[in-house]
Amino acid sequence: ILNVEQSPQSLHVQEGDSTNFTCSFPSSNFYALHWYRWETAKSPEALFVMTLNGDEKKKGRISATLNTKEGYSYLYIKGSQPEDSATYLCAFDREAGNMLTFGGGTRLMVKP
């Protein structure tokens, strides 16, 4: 069983704060690292798919970086808004078969 760890498990921030979370994954047999945003009572929505060491992706106020050699990815949210409140999931793809192993998620709560 692959070990994909996310930290912290939960995070409370004030509106306007910038924040970041970590996803750790095995550094061997890497193919891709996915990030998803999951709001309560909805289904996960894709944020990024990252495949190359050193990749940086950005979508609005959310960005992510990837280090495949050491097995970690960071997700950053700049100027958090209440609508950013959600669980953020990372998933590791080891064999290019779209066989994802998900971490447990980081639950973000942004207070107005």
Add this chain to the structure above:
Amino acid sequence: NAGVTQTPKFQVLKTGQSMTLQCAQDMNHEYMSWYRQDPGMGLRLIHYSVGAGITDQGEVPNGYNVSRSTTEDFPLRLLSAAPSQTSVYFCASSSAVWEPQHFGDGTRLSIL
């Protein structure tokens, strides 16, 4: 734009009953997967398919069968339901291994 459609949304079964969770996508995606989501466990891969006629086991396949006779459909069968299979089940599809997965709305299954 239907995307990934899962039926039913809710189901209650008795131990020992069998049933099929339906998943259909209209995006002509080759890759399809089934996950279960349990509290504190994150999303875990049950079975996946890389194209019509091709399926394989994920992390937690025991007690479940799948088939992929068409590109569009990927049903998940519970052969003899057990209380341990009480969970929320998500189906997902993707066009390519480097592309994100698109998730259905989930099926909440309770087994008494």
